Amino acid sequence: MKKRSFFGQYNFSDSLLCKLDPRVKIVLVFSIVVFLFFVKTISGYMLLLLFSIFLILLAKSKISDVFRSLAPILFLLLFTVLFQLFFTPGKVVYSFLFLKITSEGIYLATYIAMRLMLLSFFTFVLTATTSNIELTDGFESVISPLKIVRFPTEDVALMISIAMRFVPVLFEEATRIMKAQTSRGVLFNRGSLMQRARSFLPLLLPLLLNAFNRADQLAIAMEARGFVVGKARTKYREMRIKKIDLLFIFLFILVMIASIMVRNI
Amino acid sequence: MLELKNVFVTYDPNTIFTSDALVDISLKIKKNESVGIVGRIGSGKSTLIQLFNGLIKPDKGIVLLDNIDINSKQVDIRKVRKKVGIVFQYPEEQFFAETVFDEVAFGPKNMGMREIVLKNAVFSALKEMGFSSEKIAKHSPFSLSGGEKRRVAIASIIAMNPDILVLDEPMAGMDFDGKEKLIKYIKNEIKNGRTIVFVTHNMEELLEIADRVIALDEGRKVFDGRVRDFFSDKELIEKIGIDIPSVVKIRNKLEKCYPDIPFCRTPLEISSYLKKRYRP
Numbered sequence: 001m002k003k004r005s006f007f008g009q010y011n012f013s014d015s016l017l018c019k020l021d022p023r024v025k026i027v028l029v030f031s032i033v034v035f036l037f038f039v040k041t042i043s044g045y046m047l048l049l050l051f052s053i054f055l056i057l058l059a060k061s062k063i064s065d066v067f068r069s070l071a072p073i074l075f076l077l078l079f080t081v082l083f084q085l086f087f088t089p090g091k092v093v094y095s096f097l098f099l100k101i102t103s104e105g106i107y108l109a110t111y112i113a114m115r116l117m118l119l120s121f122f123t124f125v126l127t128a129t130t131s132n133i134e135l136t137d138g139f140e141s142v143i144s145p146l147k148i149v150r151f152p153t154e155d156v157a158l159m160i161s162i163a164m165r166f167v168p169v170l171f172e173e174a175t176r177i178m179k180a181q182t183s184r185g186v187l188f189n190r191g192s193l194m195q196r197a198r199s200f201l202p203l204l205l206p207l208l209l210n211a212f213n214r215a216d217q218l219a220i221a222m223e224a225r226g227f228v229v230g231k232a233r234t235k236y237r238e239m240r241i242k243k244i245d246l247l248f249i250f251l252f253i254l255v256m257i258a259s260i261m262v263r264n265i
Numbered sequence: 266m267l268e269l270k271n272v273f274v275t276y277d278p279n280t281i282f283t284s285d286a287l288v289d290i291s292l293k294i295k296k297n298e299s300v301g302i303v304g305r306i307g308s309g310k311s312t313l314i315q316l317f318n319g320l321i322k323p324d325k326g327i328v329l330l331d332n333i334d335i336n337s338k339q340v341d342i343r344k345v346r347k348k349v350g351i352v353f354q355y356p357e358e359q360f361f362a363e364t365v366f367d368e369v370a371f372g373p374k375n376m377g378m379r380e381i382v383l384k385n386a387v388f389s390a391l392k393e394m395g396f397s398s399e400k401i402a403k404h405s406p407f408s409l410s411g412g413e414k415r416r417v418a419i420a421s422i423i424a425m426n427p428d429i430l431v432l433d434e435p436m437a438g439m440d441f442d443g444k445e446k447l448i449k450y451i452k453n454e455i456k457n458g459r460t461i462v463f464v465t466h467n468m469e470e471l472l473e474i475a476d477r478v479i480a481l482d483e484g485r486k487v488f489d490g491r492v493r494d495f496f497s498d499k500e501l502i503e504k505i506g507i508d509i510p511s512v513v514k515i516r517n518k519l520e521k522c523y524p525d526i527p528f529c530r531t532p533l534e535i536s537s538y539l540k541k542r543y544r545p
Contacts (some may be wrong), residue, residue: 182320
């Protein structure tokens with residue numbers, strides 16, 4: 001029997017990347033993802049690809065897990081690549097009936113594919129080496145400058161962490177209700193589309209009701225323990241930038257510069 | 266008859282979360298038995314009962330219902346689920362229908378019951394769970410009291426007329442009154458010839474309802490036998506960390522003076538024995 005894991009990428013390894021400050025990781029991954037759109041050469045992308053593979057290996061992740069992480073964006077990837085391939089005007093290289101492939105199309109399609117792939121590789125490294133708690137803590141810290149414009153950064157971070165925390169709970173609950181209704185003769189994965197849609201009502205309704213109840217209870221429990229919206233709270237985990245963090249910041253900057261400077265082959 | 270043969274269930278095999286939920290479980294549940302399943306939290310009780318109607322498939326071993334492997338492809342799993350009805354923990358959390366009638370009718374409808382047969386099934390199930398007035402069927406299930414909700418939820422399974430009724434902690438979170446009633450109706454079900462399997466942490470309930478006990482510890486079956494033998498196995502009871510009910514303790518003390526005292530399930534049985542002895 002297999003249980004589904006959620007945000008399952010975090011692999012609890014003792015890799016070097018797990019020890020990095022989450023803030024550093026978030027900022028680095030975010031900047032390299034933005035940076036992807038400024039690289040203009042294939043060799044630049046190749047360099048970034050090698051770098052991402054290096055990071056994946058350093059994270060002690062399985063390559064199969066990386067490809068599995070591509071699955072959700074596979075459709076988007078295929079769609080954009082095909083769209084670029086066939087509908088970019090320019091010098092025709094090959095044509096079949098109304099479909100024309102242009103050299104500009106090939107060029108753009110490759111770029112888009114590389115960008116999307118690298119994007120998911122780098123974010124994979126982030127989620128594989130950072131736990132949800134670290135992610136939200138890091139995120140809160142990263143967006144904290146927004147406090148100046150009165151943006152409720154702590155509340156937003158808390159909302160995100162509660163939402164993340166409850167995904168597995170809701171999932172488990174959904175499984176439980178599904179099993180209970182299955183015992184009453186519902187077959188969720190059989191029948192026509194209409195039948196299937198209808199069979200989800202006995203799942204969704206109790207799930208929603210229970211979620212609201214749970215939210216109510218959580219709010220009361222938090223207030224009972226002294227939580228007040230907008231009031232400052234102290235932190236249990238203090239994040240500190242270490243030497244290793246600086247090393248990686250340096251490495252990232254180096255790779256970014258190199259991938260821009262490298263000449264097209 | 267339900268039979269498990271050398272069943273193994275492992276969660277998340279080949280990962281760091283891997284855990285053996287059930288290890289080499291073999292058991293038979295015969296017609297008209299009332300079986301209590303006990304064990305610590307995480308000992309595999311819930312996994313075990315979910316095997317009974319194919320909600321979980323064993324990694325190794327087979328589950329037989331009337332000598333047919335329920336997980337084989339030829340078997341219509343709906344028929345299995347009609348024969349083995351499972352009432353989950355806090356079953357009232359699955360309510361979704363507008364009226365009690367629709368809620369109870371949901372299962373039988375899925376099983377293909379229509380019109381008069383359906384109506385009869387719903388009302389007789391409600392009656393079995395102690396709702397004598399048919400008015401209740403028009404109420405919203407969400408408007409009922411806690412105890413009533415629980416009984417409607419159990420009725421919604423009974424309405425499918427299962428041969429085996431499986432209950433996962435049926436008394437959890439109930440008040441005294443609700444518990445009393447529920448025990449009464451469950452005992453009635455046994456009297457009417459339904460096979461009952463239930464998971465419990467409450468030894469008084471176990472003593473009152475069950476004839477046979479199956480005890481699990483870390484996914485292994487550590488006891489399978491009569492209730493009276495279960496409570497006399499002190500070593501086992503200590504091992505799986507349960508409390509001997511006071512009725513059994515009192516009875517055991519009395520046994521020293523009255524060696525002929527029978528096994529008693531309720532305080533009433535003890536008192537009636539004593540009455541008989543002193544006022545024949």
